[in-house]
Amino acid sequence: MSMNALGVSTGLMVGWCVLAQIARKVAQRMIKEDGLIPTLVNEAIAAAELCACCFELIIIADNFGVAAYAVFLFILTVWWGQVWGDASACPYTHMEDLLEGKTTLREVALKSWAALMGGCCVYRFVQVIWWFEFAETHQGRAFEDCSADLQVHPYIGAAIEGIATMLCRLASKSLSEIGPRFGNVIDSFIGTSLVVAVYIFNYSMFLAFNFSGGYFNPVLATALKWGCRGHTNIEHIIVYWIGACVGAVLSVPVFKMEVVRRYLIGDQKGKRE
Known part of the structure; x- marks a missing residue:
């Protein structure tokens, strides 16, 4: 081209x-x-x-x-x-706020x-x-006529979208709490990498791009792929709405786990003191 x-x-x-x-x-x-x-x-x-x-x-x-x-x-x-x-x-950020009592x-x-x-x-x-x-x-x-990106069973696609979304949200929460100078740039890099390139926890995120589309955002997935040939509307909802939203919501309690916080952000209290 x-x-x-x-x-x-x-x-x-x-x-x-x-x-x-x-x-x-x-x-x-x-x-x-x-x-x-x-x-x-x-x-x-x-x-x-x-x-x-x-x-x-x-x-x-x-x-x-x-x-x-x-x-x-x-x-x-x-x-x-x-x-x-x-x-x-993105709807699931508001769902996270609801879970944390910040909104209605x-x-x-x-x-x-x-x-x-x-x-x-x-x-x-x-x-x-x-x-x-x-x-x-x-x-x-x-x-x-558009074609769906979903190339695997809907439940597998939902798991891919959910796990990747949870990892992305955990990274965002960590950066928000640590507050690095270029936090927005780092967060953007992590989000982009989750869609196209990196391996995290021995899981290739290329799977997301090749097998589910790697949208990690229900609104984006619906705007781009709702009604496309290759999946039903119910399958679309399972993968891109339920999968992504469940992954994001799970990131809230997971991030509060002591072992996860220690791994992601270290001993912030000790650093402040």
Whole structure:
């Protein structure tokens, strides 16, 4: 594929990020009140930005390989960590907050709904851009039938998504508590690596990319792969919603285990003293 096609995909992702940032600024000016409404708007914008960019990342992965995909994903993740604020574009982070008593079930449901709407609705805009076929890699992509990434039994796929999500959340919690100078960059690197490259606890995360898609985010998986040929809707829910959410929720009690904390963050109390 030509470098022109890669340049078009890069420009589109930059454009989506710029538009999302403008939307955030406009929302801040228009919504003066504090409370749940601006939070829901930010969740929807973040999810739309995430999914729009990831649609283009699929183009890059299909045509330029996993290495190029990983580089772009890492850069985007660092950017999102800087501009999203309290938004996560991911339901299970709110479920974790519920488990820790930081939020209510109503807020979890509303935030998850806002993220899902933002992620799913943005596809229509992406579809229009692809319809213009600015690059050869977009030819025929706007209205083609999509195929599911799930290549294994749904329960195995759910286990893959769940274990990888739990590892990712444990890493994020550890970095948050330790507070390293470049914590966001490190967290982004770990998240990207879990999708595409590294071995953790003797388990290859390439399995996630090849056999389940390695989404680790129910909203992203639904926006990109809901209704695709290769799995039923129930199987999709089992793998990408139940699997990922259970893994994330389990990370809360697992992180509180003394042996896990000692392994991940060491003796922080002794260091402070």
